[in-house]
Amino acid sequence: MEVNSINYATQRNRSGLSLLEEPSEAIPKAKKLKSVADDSAESAKNSVSFKGGGKPSKYFWFSFRKIADYMKESNEMVSNVIQFFGTALIAPFAIMVSPSKGDAAKLPKKDQREKKKFQALRQPVSAVLAFGFQGPTTIGMKKLFNHLAYEKHAKMFDDEILGSLVPSKKFLQDKVIKSLSKDFTEADIAKIGGFDGKIDLNAAKEELKNKIKADYTEVGLEISEEKLEKLASNKRKFRNHVAEKIAAKQHDVLLDQKVKEMSTKNLVINDMDLVTQSFQDLMKNDYKEEFKALEKNANLNIIDKFLDSLGIPSKKMKAFKEAEEKLAREKGLEYLKKTNPGLFKDPNARVKNFIENRTKKAQEVFKRKTDLITLAVNVGVFAVSCLVLNWIHPKFVKWIEGGSKKNNEPNPTETKKVEVAA
Amino acid sequence: MSKIGNTLINMSPAAFFATSLIAKDVIGCVMYTSTSRANKQYTPEKRSDVSNYDFVNGFTNVGLQLLAIKPIEYLTEKVADSKLMKHFYQNLDNRLKDTDKKAVMKLIQNKQKMVKGSVALVSVVVCQYIIKRFISPFISMPLGQKFASIGVIKPKLYPGETFEKSKDKDPKMKMHA
Numbered sequence: 001m002e003v004n005s006i007n008y009a010t011q012r013n014r015s016g017l018s019l020l021e022e023p024s025e026a027i028p029k030a031k032k033l034k035s036v037a038d039d040s041a042e043s044a045k046n047s048v049s050f051k052g053g054g055k056p057s058k059y060f061w062f063s064f065r066k067i068a069d070y071m072k073e074s075n076e077m078v079s080n081v082i083q084f085f086g087t088a089l090i091a092p093f094a095i096m097v098s099p100s101k102g103d104a105a106k107l108p109k110k111d112q113r114e115k116k117k118f119q120a121l122r123q124p125v126s127a128v129l130a131f132g133f134q135g136p137t138t139i140g141m142k143k144l145f146n147h148l149a150y151e152k153h154a155k156m157f158d159d160e161i162l163g164s165l166v167p168s169k170k171f172l173q174d175k176v177i178k179s180l181s182k183d184f185t186e187a188d189i190a191k192i193g194g195f196d197g198k199i200d201l202n203a204a205k206e207e208l209k210n211k212i213k214a215d216y217t218e219v220g221l222e223i224s225e226e227k228l229e230k231l232a233s234n235k236r237k238f239r240n241h242v243a244e245k246i247a248a249k250q251h252d253v254l255l256d257q258k259v260k261e262m263s264t265k266n267l268v269i270n271d272m273d274l275v276t277q278s279f280q281d282l283m284k285n286d287y288k289e290e291f292k293a294l295e296k297n298a299n300l301n302i303i304d305k306f307l308d309s310l311g312i313p314s315k316k317m318k319a320f321k322e323a324e325e326k327l328a329r330e331k332g333l334e335y336l337k338k339t340n341p342g343l344f345k346d347p348n349a350r351v352k353n354f355i356e357n358r359t360k361k362a363q364e365v366f367k368r369k370t371d372l373i374t375l376a377v378n379v380g381v382f383a384v385s386c387l388v389l390n391w392i393h394p395k396f397v398k399w400i401e402g403g404s405k406k407n408n409e410p411n412p413t414e415t416k417k418v419e420v421a422a
Numbered sequence: 423m424s425k426i427g428n429t430l431i432n433m434s435p436a437a438f439f440a441t442s443l444i445a446k447d448v449i450g451c452v453m454y455t456s457t458s459r460a461n462k463q464y465t466p467e468k469r470s471d472v473s474n475y476d477f478v479n480g481f482t483n484v485g486l487q488l489l490a491i492k493p494i495e496y497l498t499e500k501v502a503d504s505k506l507m508k509h510f511y512q513n514l515d516n517r518l519k520d521t522d523k524k525a526v527m528k529l530i531q532n533k534q535k536m537v538k539g540s541v542a543l544v545s546v547v548v549c550q551y552i553i554k555r556f557i558s559p560f561i562s563m564p565l566g567q568k569f570a571s572i573g574v575i576k577p578k579l580y581p582g583e584t585f586e587k588s589k590d591k592d593p594k595m596k597m598h599a
Contacts, residue, residue, distance in 0.1 A: 102571035
């Protein structure tokens, strides 16, 4: 029974892969699923010994999970904060404890310390500047691109596939959140439009409660009714939840519209489109032997592979890649027909699948392009922060030294004169 | 140019992340070194010290991060398979007995989310805190001093300034004394 349910889970996910998952996430997910299922069966055996050992607090795990969740969702800001603390606190410490080498090692201990201090004081300044300059630009650029992507249909990044784009649920949710005040009513929701306008707020609250409860019970924690009520009645949380529901409905409506539009236009959709790049990778994983045989026949040498890694494929490599793609498509279609026959009976399902795949691909490409532009802008910002660092650092050192001299020595002017003379 | 752009666009996320990180470090190395080398507010000696440190630090940052890729991969795999991770899914084992397949699906998805998050956490902590912020400055401080005494990066001198290495200074002082 257990084995069957695992198989069902993996099967379901794999067959629905091209429909449900983002291509970038789909491959590792599908690859991992098998091992995950094995793991869980294994840990079921081990779980007895688990409970016996010294078990860390459940609250610790819960908080760790929350941090990890947060890391996954908002990577950039977190890494900015992490970098800030790393540069401001750890790097100066590392510099102060490092040994002296070269001519500096011959200097008296006090001078060695001075030199290190001078360098160490540069780190917190650069941390503050990096955080102050790069944080806002990263966030600002992201917002700008989000705006451009859907409001102006990203014409500045001419992309032939953006024509079949449907806004993501996340984007729609953000838009709904903006148009709702914290104390919203059902009348406000009806104004939003883009869907049937029917959201039962009481039911939504119950749903939110269940969601929070599931979050706790998953790690084996219990939550009291009072706390649950308190968490669920958080206005922001509730608004986000309702917005999510509205966005899902809007997304369905938009997708249906697009499907109708494309079906009436009688657009010819190749079977190729059903089999995306990520699906091909999956096939390569499943039919390893056949792909290996193909590679053997191609007789590729090291130079071919090296040139390919540089982005200059040789003729042999090109032929091999074409053959590989063809095989992947064949196997992919075979697999789809076996696992998802509905896709080939219902033309609308195919169109829907096509649109979703293309949308995801377009979003992926768009994201990469925006990443590149953000990187370029960040380099520019970085140059400015370099100049500012060189301007602020000497002043900062003087300010710190001035403070300590005032405490220790009564005459700061005397020491200054000595410095000038030297 | 479009070839480079295309390869950048078609890169895997991890490769792109590594490339952008290293590109930033290389550009940072050039910029920090060139600006600190010509900073009027520093004395010539400090110009030499700081710019040599910046120069070395750029190389150690890039080099160490490149070296760390494989160990981090190994480490993150270990974490993903560790008992620590399995602890979260103890409930999964119990629920696998249920016939509610949707719940099982959701739990498996949650498990993957968790593993991904923890992997991100481990790699950031190792890469940022241990390698880039501790080992790299710890190595580049003495190396920078060595470079300064050899004179790899020479400070820019403005009119009326002279620069003697501290090595030359000490014997002269002793002789005068």
